Amino acid sequence: MIFLFFPSINKESVLYAFTFYVVLSFPTLSQASEPPSSIALSWTVAETLVALEAPPQGMWSPSKYEEWGSIRSLPESIFDIGLPAQPNLELITQLDPEIIMSESYLSKIDERLSQNYNTQLFSTYEDDLDVWSELTEFTREVSLSIAQPDTGESYIGTVEADMENLKDIVEDWKEPLLIIRALDKNHIRVYGENSLPQAVLERLDLTNAWDRPTTRWGFTVVGVEELVGIDARLVVVESAGLHEKIINQLSNHGLWQHVPSVKEGTVITVPPFWIFGALPSALCFAESLVEALEEPTTP
Numbered sequence: 001m002i003f004l005f006f007p008s009i010n011k012e013s014v015l016y017a018f019t020f021y022v023v024l025s026f027p028t029l030s031q032a033s034e035p036p037s038s039i040a041l042s043w044t045v046a047e048t049l050v051a052l053e054a055p056p057q058g059m060w061s062p063s064k065y066e067e068w069g070s071i072r073s074l075p076e077s078i079f080d081i082g083l084p085a086q087p088n089l090e091l092i093t094q095l096d097p098e099i100i101m102s103e104s105y106l107s108k109i110d111e112r113l114s115q116n117y118n119t120q121l122f123s124t125y126e127d128d129l130d131v132w133s134e135l136t137e138f139t140r141e142v143s144l145s146i147a148q149p150d151t152g153e154s155y156i157g158t159v160e161a162d163m164e165n166l167k168d169i170v171e172d173w174k175e176p177l178l179i180i181r182a183l184d185k186n187h188i189r190v191y192g193e194n195s196l197p198q199a200v201l202e203r204l205d206l207t208n209a210w211d212r213p214t215t216r217w218g219f220t221v222v223g224v225e226e227l228v229g230i231d232a233r234l235v236v237v238e239s240a241g242l243h244e245k246i247i248n249q250l251s252n253h254g255l256w257q258h259v260p261s262v263k264e265g266t267v268i269t270v271p272p273f274w275i276f277g278a279l280p281s282a283l284c285f286a287e288s289l290v291e292a293l294e295e296p297t298t299p
Contacts, residue, residue: 035146039092041084041102041109044124047071047280048142049101052151057095060084067240070273070284087113099145120145125276127216131199135278159279166290167204173293176209176232177201178261181239181275185249187221194218196275197237200286217276224250227259234261235289236269268292 035054040046046059050071058081059065062074079095082088084106092100097117102109104123113119124138125131136156143152179197181189191197192210195218201208209232214220227234239246250256261267270288274281 035148036098037095038146039081039087039095039097039100041081041087041100042106042122043069043274044103044138044276044278044281045101045122045142046078047274048139048278049146050074051280052139052143052146052148052155054146054148054151056101057097058092060087065274068272068274070277070281089113101142101145124278125194125217127194131194131196131218132203132282135196135199135282139279156279159283162283163203163286166286169290170204170206170293173206176207177235178209178227178230178232179235179237180227181237182246182250183221184246185253186223188224188227189219189221190226191219191275196277196282197285200282200289203282204286204290219275224253224255224259228255231260233293234259234267235292236267237275238269238272240272 035052038049038054038056040049040056040059043060043065046056046065047070049056055075055078057077058079060083061080062078063080066072066074079091080088081091081095084102087110089110089112092113100109100113100117100119102119102121104121105125108114109119109121122138122141124134126134139156140149140152143149143155179191179195179201181191183189190210190212192208192212192214194214194216198208198218209230210220212220236247256262270285270292273284273288
């Protein structure tokens with residue numbers, strides 16, 4: 001869902017809103033030759049814009065995203081515009097974007113921006129909605145917002161085709177998987193229903209061993225002891241810069257040695273990816289997971 005904000009209600013604003021509504025209502029309209037300049041206040045929006053070959057002028061901490069996100073090398077032209085809740089207004093004014101985009105969970109866009117720019121909020125990971133369908137629709141909405149509907153559909157088609165190819169590679173894999181990220185020596189984040197990892201497993205026709213309730217974002221924080229009774233292949237998502245330290249701490253935890261996959265020496269790891277991301281992150285995780293399942297290693 002897209003939320004639009006306009007500085008005031010006048011004839012020009014009404015006309016603009018009507019025009020935008022027409023564009024959204026007729027996705028077959030030809031796209032603009034060049035996408036509008038933009039600012040992305042969320043990593044999910046930013047990675048989608050990059051995937052659509054319409055990178056934003058600015059986003060929050062490009063360098064941090066390259067560590068924790070799914071695109072390892074962002075265009076050098078992207079500026080760091082500060083935190084979503086406290087963006088660098090002076091820099092944004094200098095960049096003078098045609099559109100500013102964010103997500104609803106990051107709170108309302110700064111009023112000073114919504115008063116002076118075309119601003120849009122998107123929603124993702126809503127409860128009781130199919131995550132893959134949400135991420136696909138999110139991609140369409142972003143591509144429509146930058147007047148690049150054809151590019152959006154082409155990218156969605158490419159991702160779908162890649163996922164089908166990856167599914168074929170692991171079609172004989174039957175062992176349940178348990179997707180986790182270690183937080184410290186005692187606590188684990190396990191991903192299940194309504195998460196990006198769950199959506200990817202479903203697309204690959206793989207089984208998630210975690211069937212307990214999760215948060216809106218699709219995870220549950222548990223103690224190591226909760227994993228001991230689960231017979232599944234453990235998939236550890238690395239934490240950028242912290243992985244080795246945390247895994248070493250876990251290795252000294254008595255119960256960790258009794259987790260079935262750890263005990264059997266079948267644990268595999270995958271590189272960091274933006275766990276709350278969109279299709280670029282989903283594809284990144286899928287590719288890393290399939291590669292790891294083909295050549296399993298222990299952390």
